[in-house]
Amino acid sequence: MKLVLDGPQQMLAQSAADFMAANDAILRLRELRGSSDELGYSPEVWREMADLGWTGIPFAEADDGLGLGLAEVVLITEALGRGLAPEPYVSAVVLAGSLLDGATAEQKAVWIGSTIAGEKRLTVAYQEAGSRYDLSNVQTLAAPSGDGWILSGEKVHVLDGYGADGWIVAARTLGDAASTDGITLFLVPADRAGVSVVRQRRVDSRNAAILHFDGVITGNGDVIGQVGGGLAPLTSAVDRATVALCGEMLGGMSEAFDRTITYLNEREQFGVLIGTFQALKHRAAKMFIERELVRSVVMSAARAVDEGAEDATIQVSNAKARCSDAYILLTNEALQMHGGIGMTDEHDIGLFMKRARVSEMTFGDAAFHRNRFGELLGF
Amino acid sequence: MSDLDSFRQEVREWLEDKVPQAIRGKVEDREWWPGGGRKAVHTHPESTEWMEIAASRGWTAPGWPAEYGGGGHTKEEAQVVREEIYRMKVPPALSGFGTSMIGPTLLQYGTEAQKQDHIPKITSGEIRWCQGYSEPNSGSDLASLQTSAVRDGDVYVINGQKIWTSGADQADWIFMLVRTDPDVKKQAGITFILVDMTTPGVEAKPIRLISGASPFCETFFENVVVPVENVISDVNSGWTVAKALLGHERSSIGGMGGGDKAMLPNMAKRYVGESDGRISDPVLRDGVIRQEMDALSYAMTTKRHSDSLDAGHQPGPESSMFKYYGTELNMRREELMLSIRGPQSRGWEGEGVETPELLQTRTWLRSRANSIEGGTSEIQLNIIAKRVLNLPD
Numbered sequence: 001m002k003l004v005l006d007g008p009q010q011m012l013a014q015s016a017a018d019f020m021a022a023n024d025a026i027l028r029l030r031e032l033r034g035s036s037d038e039l040g041y042s043p044e045v046w047r048e049m050a051d052l053g054w055t056g057i058p059f060a061e062a063d064d065g066l067g068l069g070l071a072e073v074v075l076i077t078e079a080l081g082r083g084l085a086p087e088p089y090v091s092a093v094v095l096a097g098s099l100l101d102g103a104t105a106e107q108k109a110v111w112i113g114s115t116i117a118g119e120k121r122l123t124v125a126y127q128e129a130g131s132r133y134d135l136s137n138v139q140t141l142a143a144p145s146g147d148g149w150i151l152s153g154e155k156v157h158v159l160d161g162y163g164a165d166g167w168i169v170a171a172r173t174l175g176d177a178a179s180t181d182g183i184t185l186f187l188v189p190a191d192r193a194g195v196s197v198v199r200q201r202r203v204d205s206r207n208a209a210i211l212h213f214d215g216v217i218t219g220n221g222d223v224i225g226q227v228g229g230g231l232a233p234l235t236s237a238v239d240r241a242t243v244a245l246c247g248e249m250l251g252g253m254s255e256a257f258d259r260t261i262t263y264l265n266e267r268e269q270f271g272v273l274i275g276t277f278q279a280l281k282h283r284a285a286k287m288f289i290e291r292e293l294v295r296s297v298v299m300s301a302a303r304a305v306d307e308g309a310e311d312a313t314i315q316v317s318n319a320k321a322r323c324s325d326a327y328i329l330l331t332n333e334a335l336q337m338h339g340g341i342g343m344t345d346e347h348d349i350g351l352f353m354k355r356a357r358v359s360e361m362t363f364g365d366a367a368f369h370r371n372r373f374g375e376l377l378g379f
Numbered sequence: 380m381s382d383l384d385s386f387r388q389e390v391r392e393w394l395e396d397k398v399p400q401a402i403r404g405k406v407e408d409r410e411w412w413p414g415g416g417r418k419a420v421h422t423h424p425e426s427t428e429w430m431e432i433a434a435s436r437g438w439t440a441p442g443w444p445a446e447y448g449g450g451g452h453t454k455e456e457a458q459v460v461r462e463e464i465y466r467m468k469v470p471p472a473l474s475g476f477g478t479s480m481i482g483p484t485l486l487q488y489g490t491e492a493q494k495q496d497h498i499p500k501i502t503s504g505e506i507r508w509c510q511g512y513s514e515p516n517s518g519s520d521l522a523s524l525q526t527s528a529v530r531d532g533d534v535y536v537i538n539g540q541k542i543w544t545s546g547a548d549q550a551d552w553i554f555m556l557v558r559t560d561p562d563v564k565k566q567a568g569i570t571f572i573l574v575d576m577t578t579p580g581v582e583a584k585p586i587r588l589i590s591g592a593s594p595f596c597e598t599f600f601e602n603v604v605v606p607v608e609n610v611i612s613d614v615n616s617g618w619t620v621a622k623a624l625l626g627h628e629r630s631s632i633g634g635m636g637g638g639d640k641a642m643l644p645n646m647a648k649r650y651v652g653e654s655d656g657r658i659s660d661p662v663l664r665d666g667v668i669r670q671e672m673d674a675l676s677y678a679m680t681t682k683r684h685s686d687s688l689d690a691g692h693q694p695g696p697e698s699s700m701f702k703y704y705g706t707e708l709n710m711r712r713e714e715l716m717l718s719i720r721g722p723q724s725r726g727w728e729g730e731g732v733e734t735p736e737l738l739q740t741r742t743w744l745r746s747r748a749n750s751i752e753g754g755t756s757e758i759q760l761n762i763i764a765k766r767v768l769n770l771p772d
Contacts, residue, residue: 003683004690261768273771281764288763289700296679318672374668379644379658 001303003296005075012072016079019052025083026348032086033205039163040207041086050118055093058240060101063112069306070094070240074247074298081251084355086206088121088160094244095159096122098237099168099185102225107187111166120165122187125155125211126234133364135170135234136180140213142171148219149173151186151194154212159362161209162199165190169213174228183230186222193217204351204358239316242363243305246298249323249359253294253330256352257287260334267339280337287333290326297322314376321369327356386456390463397432401425404468412470415477416507418549426470430504433472438464440478440502443486447494448502476508476545477501481554481573484624488571488612497552497573511541511555511574511598512621518751519758521556522565522618526600528557528572530607535559535572537580537603543752547583547596551576556617563615571617573609580604590744591727625754640674643667643712647719663718670708670715677708696766703759706749713743 005013023045032040049055054076059065066072073094080089092115100112100122114120131137140153151171161167166189174182188195194216200208225233261284264275274280301319304312331353335342342349360366373379402425405411411423413430421427433439436450442457443449450457464471482501485494500506517524526539537557547553553574560568574581580603585593612620647658647667658664681701688694716739717724724740726732750756764770 002686002690003679004686004692261770264770275770276772278761281768281770282757282760284768284770285703285760285763288768289704292697292700293676293680293704296683297676299683300679315675318675321672322676370665370668370672373672374657374664377640377644377671378656379647379664379668379671 003299013075016076020079020083025085029084029086038199046087047118055118056116058097059112063108070243070302071306073244074302077244077247078251081248082255084351090241090244091123091160092121095124095237095241096168098240099224099233102233122166122168123160123164125158125167126170127157129156133368136231137178138170138172138183139177140171142173142184151213151216151218156210158209158211160207162197162207170230170234180231182228184227185224185230186218187224202358204354238363242316242320243301245363246319246323249327250294250298252352252355253291253327256331256334257291260337263338283333287330294322294326317369317373321366324360324366331356383455387459390460394463398469399425399428402429402469406468406470412474414475415473415504417551430472434503439473447498473504476510480624481508488620506551509544509547509550509553511544511553513543515542519755524556526557528559533607535605537600539600541598543595544598545595547598548585556621560615566618568615569617570614571611571620574605578603590741650719666715670712673708677704696762699759699762703756710746710749713746717743
């Protein structure tokens with residue numbers, strides 16, 4: 001494993017940065033939040049991202065993808081994170097995309113090509129009220145009926161769940177609510193009878209949804225993977241999406257940090273630039289060190305998963321715990337150093353702090369991942 | 380088989396044949412590490428034997444030119460030699476300021492005569508070196524140093540006092556910074572000079588630390604006469620030489636974190652107990668996990684830095700980051716070990732506590748210097764703020 005970008009990776013990172021510089025994502029986020037546009041992102045920009053090939057990165061070449069890995073995915077998500085872009089990359093390409101890897105040929109034919117083209121998108125509905133970060137805590141019921149199952153239950157905080165063309169839903173075909181066996185993944189198209197969608201409004205304004213399943217009829221053709229064996233692929237997909245999100249968090253904290261350093265070089269108080277104050281310099285230096293540590297762990301987690309390393313999940317938990325803590329530290333400090341102006345809605349810095357908190361609580365917070373790190377190593 | 384593989388095979392066979400049996404497996408025990416020098420105390424004669432055997436192949440400094448007693452090997456071959464020595468759990472053939480600091484400095488800045496005079500005696504282990512930088516009134520503000528060297532014909536006459544001179548009481552020579560011009564900007568009047576510790580007027584007194592050990596001295600210079608040939612690089616350009624050398628020191632102190640991943644959790648389970656295979660105290664368990672995550676993150680950062688250098692990127696002032704974080708990590712680790720040992724970490728000597736417990740209490744005390752020596756943590760943060768973040772003065 002080499003923790004350095006090769007030539008093609010440098011070019012990819014540069015082209016992602018160039019695209020984001022030409023498309024003010026924060027402006028887009030501001031325009032879309034609270035408007036009547038429930039989607040919360042721009043389908044046109046999403047299509048442009050697809051045209052650039054970003055949506056094909058992690059899909060196999062046999063499925064018309066680029067056959068690249070998370071090492072490349074995090075370059076894209078870092079650029080997206082710098083601009084707080086609201087487009088559904090992590091949910092559609094990485095989270096749902098990873099589960100499509102284990103889908104049937106029929107399912108792949110419908111969904112992979114259209115995802116890569118930016119025409120359709122899926123997301124994954126796994127979280128329920130009270131399940132927190134425990135993927136095995138599933139109460140949504142899939143009751144046997146004839147040759148299939150009838151789904152009933154509720155999913156919350158479904159990432160980019162509003163306006164999706166379908167959802168991959170974790171439901172229980174067997175066992176009690178905490179059992180690790182008996183979870184089955186169903187691909188439910190958006191037009192299936194009995195599903196209702198409510199747009200969930202969250203602190204960072206990005207797309208999330210609450211899904212109600214009321215007697216939704218499913219069949220064998222809707223199942224992804226093995227009946228009752230859904231937890232393992234779900235965990236793996238969430239791990240992959242976690243790394244992608246870590247890239248986004250690295251980008252967001254880097255942008256908040258850079259803007260803060262710029263501010264320290266512009267703002268005058270007591271007749272001098274506030275960047276001359278050692279009380280702020282030392283904190284800025286510590287922020288820099290934290291950001292450097294984050295870059296290292298994001299790069300190593302991505303490569304560990306790509307290479308199927310023995311310690312891959314350990315690296316994923318290490319990265320997510322560190323990203324969570326560092327993104328919060330850097331955005332809290334960024335807001336403090338901006339002073340009163342940072343508290344205004346007009347200033348962008350608060351948007352990064354909101355995004356930091358929502359990211360922290362997506363796919364497990366720092367405490368969850370520290371505990372998981374300890375469990376995996378037998379501490 | 381590649382050239383490097385066959386070289387490795389050759390190194391392995393030679394070491395298997397030559398390394399004294401008694402020193403094999405002793406890498407963890409500092410008492411077995413050869414340090415060289417005329418005043419060396421032979422606790423373990425096999426240490427000196429091993430140093431001399433290695434020196435005969437140039438392997439006390441495998442990457443240095445053979446003409447000065449080095450191995451004359453490429454960077455990759457030198458790494459193979461070190462790996463094969465470590466593989467046998469044998470201590471490095473020679474450690475200390477000679478191989479780690481003054482040797483590389485002489486190779487970079489020394490004249491041919493200076494190299495011929497000094498480097499062969501470093502590689503053979505004959506001469507042990509110490510460093511004279513800090514003074515009682517010049518700590519973090521190193522460039523304010525006052526020890527003077529006044530030119531008198533073909534010699535300099537040195538007067539003043541150095542402090543924190545590691546191992547000065549056991550060293551044969553000292554490399555030091557002296558003031559040769561008091562009338563210019565403080566950095567511009569400093570010269571780097573080499574002094575024989577047996578010269579009349581040199582006296583080293585050990586300093587007892589809070590840990591009870593005495594790894595450092597204060598060293599006094601009273602009318603010490605030194606030939607002008609002992610100046611390294613140009614007169615008044617010592618600050619440039621010193622900065623190059625401090626870079627070595629910072630990365631070596633910063634590299635102290637890390638170690639065996641299972642060591643802390645196993646120690647915690649032994650001292651506070653385990654339930655269902657986990658450390659039974661959940662708060663202490665979280666502390667151990669945080670420590671190991673920080674250590675892993677730091678290890679990945681040093682790896683990224685080294686991969687980046689391998690890929691041809693230039694090193695920058697970010698090395699201050701390693702000194703800062705590496706030492707903070709090591710100090711937190713020592714404190715965490717105290718918490719794990721709990722009441723047993725309170726012993727100083729005598730009955731009631733085991734030797735490893737006594738030693739750990741002392742290494743904790745010694746570790747408190749990590750964020751002070753080689754440029755304090757605050758100085759490292761200043762460097763990052765100024766040179767990396769370009770914040771205004």
